[in-house]
Amino acid sequence: MKNFELFLTETGISIFYVKIGLGFLFSFLITYFSVPTIIKISRRKNLMDEPGVRSSHMRKIPNLGGIAIFYSIGICTSIFAYELFDLYKFLFASLVILLYIGVMDDIVVMRAYKKLVAQIVVSALIVIGSDIRIRSLFGICGVYQLSYFVSIIFTIVTFIILINAFNLIDGIDGLAGSYSLICCALFGVSYYRLGEYNYPLVVLSGIIIGAVLAFLYYNLSNYRTNKIFMGDTGSMLLGFLLAFTAICFIDIFIDKDLPNVPKYHLQSAPVIAVAILILPIVDTLNVIIIRLCNKKSPFDADKNHIHHKLLKLNLTHRRSTFYIIVYYLFIVTAAYCLRHTNINLLLLIILALGFLGAYLPDFIYVLRNNKK
Template identity: 40%
Template sequence: MNLINQIIQNGNGTALLFFPFLLALVTAFLAFPTIIFIAHAKQLVDVPDKRSVHSKTVPTLGGIGIFFAVAIVLTLCGAFLDAKLLMPVVGALIILFFLGVKDDILILSPKKKMLGQIIAALMVILITDIRITTFSGILGLEDLPYFISIGFTLFVFILIINAYNLIDGLDGLAGSVGLLVSMFYGFLFFNMQEMSLTVVSLALVGSLIAFLYFNFSKVRKIFMGDTGSMVVGFLLAFQSVAFISINQLNPMAQFHLNAPIIVLAILFFPLLDTLRIFYVRVVILKKHPFSPDKNHIHHHMLQLGLKHWQVTLVISIASTSVLISALLSQSFNVNLQLVIVIFAGLVMFSLPFFINYSVFKQRIKMNKFLKKLHLIN
């Protein structure tokens, strides 16, 4: 057992968990101004086009600050925690970091990015042996053979990384979703006494709080870019798979039977948006699934008249509500839980559009009524 686990189990070290959070927060806060200055000096900025939701050039290298903060925390804490778990994660992040930086500066082909993601994910899966071993009875499916388990876990990694990348199109959205998801996982890992994974969550939370400060800034704004979306997406995927794996291997765990449902609830928004956007692009528009457009859920919410921060707030509230529905239905059969989570998610993310439609209808009725009054007068 590692030193920090011993201290915390003795009831004396909970305050130590503030160290990785504060270290990531301070490191990122110190790094971002320098990154922004260099990006403007070297013209490493995003130039607005017809798809952009901003009107000024903005640096796209925010992922460097996020990576730097997380890597420092995991490297320092690795000496006191589970180095066999954390060091492969750092190695995978380094691979994704260099791919992301190259893509942000020179543009990288989707095939090369996908290959890098596969190598990074496989490295962590094979070295740590953190993988999805069973479907937990979902749709009647149980244990997975070893190689199928590896393949399916790899698919989950790639899905989550790219799903997260797809929602990075609005000020604060990707950062807020990553922050919220990591806070959920950090709380769950802490309750499970998984301190190494708790530190991963806290490091990401600290770096994303600093990123959001600058992402929302009007003077020193920065985007996370592909570097950030791949680094953060990978860490969200790692936390998701680790949460499922640990619970599935422990018959006494609180989420032994429904860990995949909890993960689905936590990541419902990026997964829903990915499924929806692929359907729209491939089936309806007959386009490449990764071709850029403005058909994302957050784009449609902007069209309702919501501001960037309002869209982010609505999505955060909806995501929290879906997780609550999953937690409240834990005592039900796993397939019924799946139905409840999907239903709750579809309702919560459709609600803004239904409300807007109702308001629109009421305005039409009111206009007709006023016109009648005018005619009578």
């Protein structure tokens, strides 16, 4: 690979653009050609997702699409963004553990505590082993620098929450895939604007986008024989990677006094990251609040997620996904336009807009019924 980079340098071709272009292309192709094989094996071995209480589908569908996403990300990142595995020693190990746990859960359904233990191990590996952590809250609630121990615990909890929150939004066709695609595009553009030091993270974002685009081709397919879900394998993997990219994004704006590392300043960096990941955060908080108000366990399955509310309005999966994505892009736009506002005020605005989007379908449903 280094000889290839030397050749490109001598010919005047930008190595970065070649990496991101080939990373995106090969990631897309690997996923695109892997999924049909996975579908065939899943049908032959009856490795299918059975309709349940929270399900929005009426028939059995293969749910191992996350394997293809892992396959393409693992291969392409190792080739085109190998610097990440040098910088973050336990990143690949974390992805492999999540693959194993996800596949086990998709096939035999693991107990919740076993998944939680695995998520704690994975989060601890990347946080402690690779020193990826939230070091400061930038003044949120008056808190700035976090002590090492508090930073470790807070970041591990953040990883676990985001992994599970992303899993919860994977309830209708296209939503989890489309949202992860948008998030990666936003983080990728942000990393690109922040300079060459962050280019490996830009390439990773491009690789994830390629893999997810190919997956969405099948996930949104109208043909029954082509349809597949990403399952817990895909949702946990993407949730972990989005948490990883978000925390790396926040970490860029912390002055660490390291040699050859450019310094940037954006006081609202944590809130921008929250705005980009607002859908899984708000959706999870919303269902927990509803369950507690109804005196139910926060872990009980129900149909109070935002996508379920839109389906209740007789919208299709595609339309529901489209409306959710458009609304939360509006929130990201608002966060960007107000990025120089006081950080606590900005956080309140973003959370308020997020919860407004969560309860808007309820208001529309009540208005419709009152008119009848």
